[in-house]
Amino acid sequence: MSYSGHKFLIAVDCVIFGFDGAQLQLLLVKRDVEPEKGAWSLMGGFLKEGEDLDTAAARVLQSSTGLDNIYMDQLRVYGKNNRDSGGRVISSTFFALINSKKKKQQLSDQFEASWFAISELPKLIFDHTKMVSDARERLKEQAAIKPIGFNLLPKKFTLPQLQRLYEALFNNTFDKRNFSKRMLATGALYKQEEKDKSASKKGAYYYKFIPNPVIGDFKFL
Amino acid sequence: MSYSGHKFLIAVDCVIFGFDGAQLQLLLVKRDVEPEKGAWSLMGGFLKEGEDLDTAAARVLQSSTGLDNIYMDQLRVYGKNNRDSGGRVISSTFFALINSKKKKQQLSDQFEASWFAISELPKLIFDHTKMVSDARERLKEQAAIKPIGFNLLPKKFTLPQLQRLYEALFNNTFDKRNFSKRMLATGALYKQEEKDKSASKKGAYYYKFIPNPVIGDFKFL
DNA sequence: CCAAAAGTGTTCATGCTACACCCATGA
DNA sequence: TCATGGGTGTAGCATGAACACTTTTGG
Secondary structure (H helix, E strand, C coil): CCCCCCEEEEEEEEEEEEECCCCEEEEEEECCCCCCCCCEECEEEECCCCCCHHHHHHHHHHHHHCCCCCCCEEEEEECCCCCCCCCCEEEEEEEEEEECCCCHHHHHHHCCEEEEEHHHCCCECCCHHHHHHHHHHHHHHHHHHCCCCCCCCCCEEEHHHHHHHHHHHHCCCCCHHHHHHHHHHCCCEEEEEEEECCCCCCCEEEEEECCCCCCCCCCCC | CCCCCCEEEEEEEEEEEEECCCCEEEEEEECCCCCCCCCEECEEEECCCCCCHHHHHHHHHHHHHCCCCCCCEEEEEECCCCCCCCCCEEEEEEEEEEECCCCHHHHHHHCCEEEEEHHHCCCECCCHHHHHHHHHHHHHHHHHHCCCCCCCCCCEEEHHHHHHHHHHHHCCCCCHHHHHHHHHHCCCEEEEEEEECCCCCCCEEEEEECCCCCCCCCCCC
16 A cells, blocks of 8 residues: 555445335335444445445445345445544445335345335434435436336336336326326337236236437537 | 444545636646656545545645635545555545636646646546546536536626537537527526627626526426 | 627427327226 | 226427527727
């Protein structure tokens, strides 16, 4: 090591949004260390020697939830000197949106993690509430540009499902004709032959995301 | 301190874009430590004990350029294990866009910092080239939403100046009638009585940014 | 008086919003 | 057969793009 300087603990905190087909949710864990032991918090852990940041995020998520292979985006760093009352910690945050229905039992049983409706969050430790609202803003921004959901719905999903997700996210309702036009216009979805008959008699067509859609580059004027 | 874990050096690197009225530029410094001593790099420094991250960014900028009171946005964290060949360093990056004309002499003399045209950057150390291109993307995104330039042009500026900035940023040319309509439609500018006659006989009206404009919230459908 | 930059309006095309009816099926 | 959710088209409106001439004034 050729540098010198003060060194810091680096936390990796994950803001995991979930969607169960109806409601937008957030995954929280009961904190098991002092200070604030027993309070609700985002799942987090410390970066280890020799570990990449994004690897650490994946590890934290995996160890609290059993979830694997979830792509997380970086949110931002929270670096105020006094943000953690237990000592100086720089927190690097990541976020993702996943399907909260699939693994429900697994979570509650194996780990002390639970889903909360986004509108009824408990008090969180430190600046975690701010992290959540920042993450939610980012999610909305992303959703407005391209269809989100690569990790959040089953591999295949129906337009009504996708619409419910958007409505939960934006806390709003949309006209289904316009919604469908807009989603299909992105060119990022393709229709399957198969239908999902679990929610209606008629059945709704499944769609899949096109792996790497060419989204029209945003431009100015 | 109630936590235990491995600790890391945290670098704060600043991506400073400049605009001189014609060209988009980037501020670089000659690195004065090994490894890669003498190579061009973003200006950076290490986070100090007890220092806020954004305070550190401001300090780094101030000490390399004499520039003070520049608002910088956070870009992202670069945390790959092997990103810095001198040892494990997590880099937290910030970016800003400033007026590069005003302080030209000051820079080159007092500090080993110089402006480079964005299209003719030298090879940079480590992952700094990636940082620059990420920052440029973010700047474009921001510029597409609201008029940028709070720190980059003089407090007052003319529409033609603002347009040259956008043209440099997007590497494109725009119709001045549409440009002016669009900028004024944001409601973030207000016109001064005074004109700038330095660039033409007729003179162009000065504008100022409205401190905290209410930008229409983006919405989906 | 003329060169050089600044300012300004209209038309057209495109995309977004609002809105209502028929379809398919399991119970 | 009917209740439930799924699917589809159009007309009006707003926003963005293209485009050219007049104004001002220092030299």
